[in-house]
Amino acid sequence: MTAVIESTALQRIEAVMASRDVAAIVIGPGADLVALTGYRAHASERPTVLVARADGEHALVVPALEAPTARAGAVGVPVQAYAEGADPYAVIGTALGDLAGGASVGIGDQLWAATLLGLQQQVGSGGSAPHWFAASRITREVRMVKDAAGLDGLRRAGQAIDQVHRWMGELLRPGLTEAVVGQRIAAAMADTGHARAAFTIVGSGPNGASPHHETSDRVIEVGDAVVVDIGGPVDGWFSDCTRNYVVGHAPDGYDEAFAVLHAAQRAAVAHVRPGVTAASVDAAAREVIDAAGYGDAFIHRTGHGIGLEVHEEPYIIDGNDLVLQPGMTFSVEPGIYLEGRFGMRIEDIVAVTDDGHERLNTTDTSLVTLPA
Numbered sequence: 001m002t003a004v005i006e007s008t009a010l011q012r013i014e015a016v017m018a019s020r021d022v023a024a025i026v027i028g029p030g031a032d033l034v035a036l037t038g039y040r041a042h043a044s045e046r047p048t049v050l051v052a053r054a055d056g057e058h059a060l061v062v063p064a065l066e067a068p069t070a071r072a073g074a075v076g077v078p079v080q081a082y083a084e085g086a087d088p089y090a091v092i093g094t095a096l097g098d099l100a101g102g103a104s105v106g107i108g109d110q111l112w113a114a115t116l117l118g119l120q121q122q123v124g125s126g127g128s129a130p131h132w133f134a135a136s137r138i139t140r141e142v143r144m145v146k147d148a149a150g151l152d153g154l155r156r157a158g159q160a161i162d163q164v165h166r167w168m169g170e171l172l173r174p175g176l177t178e179a180v181v182g183q184r185i186a187a188a189m190a191d192t193g194h195a196r197a198a199f200t201i202v203g204s205g206p207n208g209a210s211p212h213h214e215t216s217d218r219v220i221e222v223g224d225a226v227v228v229d230i231g232g233p234v235d236g237w238f239s240d241c242t243r244n245y246v247v248g249h250a251p252d253g254y255d256e257a258f259a260v261l262h263a264a265q266r267a268a269v270a271h272v273r274p275g276v277t278a279a280s281v282d283a284a285a286r287e288v289i290d291a292a293g294y295g296d297a298f299i300h301r302t303g304h305g306i307g308l309e310v311h312e313e314p315y316i317i318d319g320n321d322l323v324l325q326p327g328m329t330f331s332v333e334p335g336i337y338l339e340g341r342f343g344m345r346i347e348d349i350v351a352v353t354d355d356g357h358e359r360l361n362t363t364d365t366s367l368v369t370l371p372a
C-alpha cells in the first residue's frame with residue numbers, strides 16, 4: 001500500500017470522530033493500528049499506542065528502542081518515544097491533551113487491559129473521567145469498506161489459496177492422517193505466498209461435522225468426505241476458502257445434502273449487491289437449506305468480514321441490518337453438519353462492487369472427487 005492511501009485512513013477516522021463527537025481513540029498493536037498507520041507493532045509490556053484525535057493532532061507513542069522501526073513503519077503520524085524506565089502513561093496523557101470531563105475516548109478492542117488500566121490511572125477517574133467506549137465502533141467505519149489497495153490485496157490472497165485447493169489431489173491422499181495433510185497444505189500455502197497458515201481445517205468423515213475442527217490423527221479412508229477450510233495472510237491480507245472433497249466415492253446421503261448446500265451458497269452469493277442488508281444474504285442461504293429440511297444442520301452464521309483480520313465486520317448474520325456498500329468484503333460460507341456422519345461447507349470471499357459482487361475465490365465450488 002502507498003503512503004497516500006494509508007494517511008487517507010487516518011483522515012477518514014478523523015472525520016468519523018468529529019461527526020460522532022468523539023475526542024480521541026487509543027489503539028494498541030493489531031489490525032486497527034495497521035489499517036490506520038501501516039505499522040505492524042508487536043504488543044508487549046512496554047506500551048505502544050496510537051492516539052488519534054478528532055482535531056488531527058495524532059501521536060504514535062512507542063518505547064525508545066522501537067522508535068526506529070515505528071518511524072520506518074508508520075505513515076502520516078509523528079512518533080513520540082519514551083525513554084526506558086520513563087512513565088509511558090505520562091506521554092500518552094500528554095498526547096491525549098486536555099480532555100473535558102466526560103469526553104468520549106475510544107479504546108481499541110485489542111489494547112491490552114494492563115495498558116488501559118495504566119491509562120485510566122493517568123487521566124483521572126470519578127467526575128473528570130472520560131467516557132470510555134470500544135473504538136471498533138469508529139474503526140469499523142474505515143475498515144469495513146476496502147480501498148483499491150485492500151481489494152487488490154484480498155484478490156491476491158484469494159488467488160493464492162485457490163492454487164492450494166487446485167493442488168488438493170496431490171496433498172490429500174487416503175492413508176494419511178488429517179494432521180499430515182494439514183502440514184502438507186501449510187507448506188503449499190507458504191509456496192503460494194502466505195506468510196503462515198493461520199488455520200488448516202481438514203475435517204474427514206464424522207470430524208467434518210464440527211465446523212471449527214482443525215486436524216487430528218484420524219487416517220483418511222476411501223469413502224470419506226473431507227471439509228478443507230484454509231487461510232492465512234498474504235502481505236497482511238487474509239485468504240479463507242472452503243472446498244469439499246470425497247475420496248473415491250461419497251458416503252450415503254452425502255450427494256443429496258451437497259446439492260442443497262451448493263444451491264444455497266450460489267443463491268447467497270448471487271444476492272450480494274449494494275443496498276441489501278447483511279441479514280438478507282444470510283436469509284438467501286438459509287431459505288434454501290431450510291426448505292430442503294436441513295435447517296437444523298446449518299448451525300452458524302453465513303459469513304464474516306475479512307481483511308487485515310480473518311474475522312472482522314461486517315458479520316453476515318440474521319438480525320444485522322447493516323446495508324452493504326461497494327468495497328465491503330466478506331465470506332459466504334453456509335454449511336450442513338450431520339453429527340456422527342459428515343459435514344460440508346462451501347466458502348467464497350466476495351467483494352461488493354458498484355452493481356453487484358466479485359468472487360475473490362474463483363475455483364469451482366462443486367464437490368471434487370479425488371482418486372482412491
Ligand code: ZN
Pocket residue numbers: 212
Ligand atoms: Zn470460522
Ligand code: ZN
Pocket residue numbers: 229230231240241242347
Ligand atoms: Zn473458512
Ligand code: ZN
Pocket residue numbers: 240304331333347
Ligand atoms: Zn470463513
